[in-house]
Amino acid sequence: MHVTMEHALAAIEAARKKAKKIDTQMCIAVVDSGANLKAFLRMDDAWVGSIDIAIKKAKTAVFFGMPTGEIGKLSQPGNSLYGIEHSNDGLITFPGGLPIVDEEGVLVGAIGVSGSTVENDHAVAAAGVKVVGVSDLPAHPWRT
Incomplete structure (x- = not known):
């Protein structure tokens, strides 16, 4: 199942409003569950x-079903995913990308935001997800 156009546009509008509220200009991308814009x-x-960056954050979040900031923690030197950002034609492994999960726990897409600090990028992405679903997938056996 993919994020609907209605939900994608609602997420972008909510993210845009949050960006305006914190007085910043952002690029905001929503991809479907196949990582297509x-x-x-x-x-x-x-x-x-x-x-x-916004598009790659969204793709990274949907490819791995987790926030890009979490992948960033795992991809630091000496950690299990070190070097992952070089895969898939380039990933972004810092905050601002979040999965979009529907009420049934199904990954339907992701949002990626870029244009400010990573803290602001994450907050704007979270505002976008909030109006259409959540960003947490059910637990996977490999997650700790």
């Missing part, structure tokens, strides 16, 4: 370089 917004004056 479903909806995108580049706010006025958002960095052009953030376009690619």
